[in-house]
Amino acid sequence: xxxxxxxxxxxxxxSFLSAAVLWLVxxxxxxxxxxxxxxxxxxxxxxxxxxxxxxxxxxxLDGTDMIDVVTISAPRSIIDSLDKSNIVxxxxxxxxxxxDTVAIKLSTNKYSDKLDSIRGNIDSVRLSIEEKRDRSLPxxxxxxxxxxxxxxxxxxxxxxxxxxxxxxxxxxxQVSKAQAEVDISGFSNDISTDSEVRLYDENGKEIIAENIxxxxxxVRVSVEILERKVLPLTCEVTGTPGDGFQFTGEVTFSKxxxxxxxKSKLLxxxxxxxxxxxxxxxxxxxxxxxVLVDITQYLPDGVALVExxxxxxxxxxxxxxxxxxRAVRIPVERIRFDGLPEGYRAVITEPANECSVxxxxxxxxxxxxxAEEVTAVVDLETWMADExxxxxxxxxYWMPVNASVEGRNLEQTGVxxxxxxxxxx
Numbered sequence: 001x002x003x004x005x006x007x008x009x010x011x012x013x014x015s016f017l018s019a020a021v022l023w024l025v026x027x028x029x030x031x032x033x034x035x036x037x038x039x040x041x042x043x044x045x046x047x048x049x050x051x052x053x054x055x056x057x058x059x060x061l062d063g064t065d066m067i068d069v070v071t072i073s074a075p076r077s078i079i080d081s082l083d084k085s086n087i088v089x090x091x092x093x094x095x096x097x098x099x100d101t102v103a104i105k106l107s108t109n110k111y112s113d114k115l116d117s118i119r120g121n122i123d124s125v126r127l128s129i130e131e132k133r134d135r136s137l138p139x140x141x142x143x144x145x146x147x148x149x150x151x152x153x154x155x156x157x158x159x160x161x162x163x164x165x166x167x168x169x170x171x172x173x174q175v176s177k178a179q180a181e182v183d184i185s186g187f188s189n190d191i192s193t194d195s196e197v198r199l200y201d202e203n204g205k206e207i208i209a210e211n212i213x214x215x216x217x218x219v220r221v222s223v224e225i226l227e228r229k230v231l232p233l234t235c236e237v238t239g240t241p242g243d244g245f246q247f248t249g250e251v252t253f254s255k256x257x258x259x260x261x262x263k264s265k266l267l268x269x270x271x272x273x274x275x276x277x278x279x280x281x282x283x284x285x286x287x288x289x290x291v292l293v294d295i296t297q298y299l300p301d302g303v304a305l306v307e308x309x310x311x312x313x314x315x316x317x318x319x320x321x322x323x324x325x326r327a328v329r330i331p332v333e334r335i336r337f338d339g340l341p342e343g344y345r346a347v348i349t350e351p352a353n354e355c356s357v358x359x360x361x362x363x364x365x366x367x368x369x370x371a372e373e374v375t376a377v378v379d380l381e382t383w384m385a386d387e388x389x390x391x392x393x394x395x396x397y398w399m400p401v402n403a404s405v406e407g408r409n410l411e412q413t414g415v416x417x418x419x420x421x422x423x424x425x
Contacts, residue, residue, distance in 0.1 A: 033116055034076040038084045041067040043104055043125055047093040051129060057168050059211050061126040065091070070106060073116035086110055087118075091125040100127045130168040137178040139163050139197055141221045145185030152261045152306050153184060154224030160216055163197055167212035176202040182221045191223040226261035228306060233257065233295065235275040237318050239283030244323050246362055246409065247282050254315040258295065262303040273298055275316060282318050290317040325413060326366040328403075329354040330376050332418065335401060339381035341392045343425055346380070349396065350419035357403040361410040369405055376403045378420065396421045 043065045051058050070087055072079065086109050091102040101124040108115065141156045163178050180195035196218050199207045235251045258273060273295050282289050296305060296312035305312055332348045332355055340346055357374060359366060378399050384392065401416045 031075045031077050033073060034079045036072040036074070036079045036082060038070045038072070038087055039068060041070045041084065041087050041089050041120070043067060043089040043091050045091050045093065045102070045125065050093045050096075052132075055132050056129055057132045057166075057211055058130075059128045059168060059209075061128050064122060064125045067104070067106075067120040067122055069121045070118065071120075072108070072118045074111070074114060075116075078111045078114050081111065082108060089120070096127075100129055101125065102127065128168075130170055132166060133169040133172040134164065134166045135172050135175065136162055136164050137175065139216075139219055140177060140179040141182070141195070141219070142179055143182050143184045143223060145183045147184050147225055148186055148188040150228055151188050151225055152228050154226040154261065154304075155222075156182075156224070157222050159220040159222075164215035165199065165212055167209060171207065171209050171212060174201045175199045175207055180219050180221050182223055184223060184225070187223075187225055190225050191221075193221060194218045195221045226304075226306075227264045227267055228259060228261050229267045229270070230257050230259055231270065232272050233275065233314065233316075234272045235280050235293075235316050235318075236277040237280050237282055238277045239281040239285070241282050241285045241320050245286050245320050246323055247285075248319040248321050248362055248364075250319040251280065252317045252319070255310075258305060258310070258312075259307045260299065260303050261306040262300075266300065266302050270300055270303060280316050280318050282320060285318075285320045286322075288317050288320050290315050321362055323360045324363045324366055325358055325360045326369070327356045327358045328369055328371055328374055329356050330371050330374055330401075330403070334371070334374075335376045335378060335418065337420075338377055338379045339384075341380075344392060344394075345423045345425055346378070347421045347423065348418045349421050355401060355416055355418055357401065357416045358413045359403070359405070359410040360413045361408070365408050365410060369408065369410065373405050373408075374403050375406065376401050378402075378418070392422070394422050394424050 045060075045065065048058065067089055070089070072082065072087075074082075088107050088109055090105050092105070093102060095103050103124050104120060104122065106118045106120055108118065139158055139161050141158045143153055143156060147153060158180060165172060165175065165178075177200050178197055179200065180197050182191060182193060182195055184191060197214065197216060199212070201207055233253045233256060237247055237251060241247055260267075260270075262270075275293055275295065275298055279293060280289065280291055292313055293316050294313050299305070332351065332353060335348060335355070337346045357376065359369065378401055380392075380399075383397075383399050397420055398417045399420045401418055403412045403416065404410075
């Protein structure tokens with residue numbers, strides 16, 4: 001029996017090897033080794049708190065937390081049961097090197113022990129690690145675009161005016177301002193909207209970094225839209241100029257009108273900016289009077305100036321002129337008698353045709369007066385009182401003529417007399 005077992009060793013070994021090779025061939029034919037490639041596999045960074053707990057922040061460089069291609073070799077039966085969700089890529093900060101890289105460990109969450117190999121086109125995550133910096137900034141609200149024609153932007157306010165940011169010192173130090181923008185194009189009514197808070201450097205370039213933390217991401221911005229209106233200036237002049245001078249009634253302004261803005265309903269009832277009495281006083285003046293006026297104090301509540309480089313100060317000038325005199329010839333038949341007793345008749349005998357009445361006033365007014373505008377009166381009752389006459393008697397007397405021009409600031413000067421013959425009928 002022993003001879004039978006030990007006989008033909010060479011043949012037995014050859015048979016065994018042939019059987020093994022045959023098994024491998026059969027196995028590879030039925031379940032061959034295959035390759036599986038997966039793209040864009042994210043890397044989970046583990047124990048990142050080890051960095052943040054030291055008061056530092058990190059940033060992944062060059063997108064190394066994403067593996068472009070992962071290649072898996074395994075029997076086809078294993079490959080066919082895997083997909084992208086089964087691939088696990090982890091970079092543990094415990095393995096951080098002195099050059100701030102962390103090795104990537106690749107595996108699968110099933111059949112990991114049956115893989116021939118698994119590898120990525122990169123094998124480590126590169127980090128930039130910096131000291132963390134905190135900073136507070138005011139939130140500035142701005143508008144972009146243009147409102148409807150005839151309207152302007154009023155107050156722009158936010159419900160929060162301060163933001164706290166934190167992140168890498170190199171980035172935080174670049175931040176110059178934080179602002180929220182609102183597009184007002186075509187609006188004619190107030191706006192209230194949530195607007196994202198954006199960060200900018202000193203050159204106005206937006207700073208975008210995922211590792212910047214903001215205490216707020218949005219603020220509510222309220223934009224007041226006001227109607228525009230051009231208003232003239234008016235002024236009430238007080239006082240009386242000195243003897244021989246008159247206020248012409250004309251007030252000039254260094255700026256004749258101003259642009260204001262306010263709510264439409266409010267502006268409907270505002271027609272001018274009125275400088276009240278007492279501001280421009282011409283008492284005893286013998287030349288033009290000019291005062292500097294801040295018109296903002298005379299604007300109605302809710303109405304504001306909206307002109308660039310104009311703060312509301314204007315010069316108001318009251319025009320003062322010396323009085324002139326002019327004689328106007330009045331036909332005697334236009335002279336009226338007041339207070340003539342019943343039963344008497346009055347006839348002017350001198351002058352025969354016209355009498356001359358002298359007025360004083362402004363040249364422009366005097367120059368326009370005609371005889372037809374002059375009201376000339378002989379007041380017989382006043383004349384009798386001045387002459388101490390108690391009874392009216394016939395005779396020829398010199399009597400004064402009182403003249404005036406309705407609607408014109410003129411004053412009669414001197415005495416104009418006519419000879420009147422009183423006749424009893």
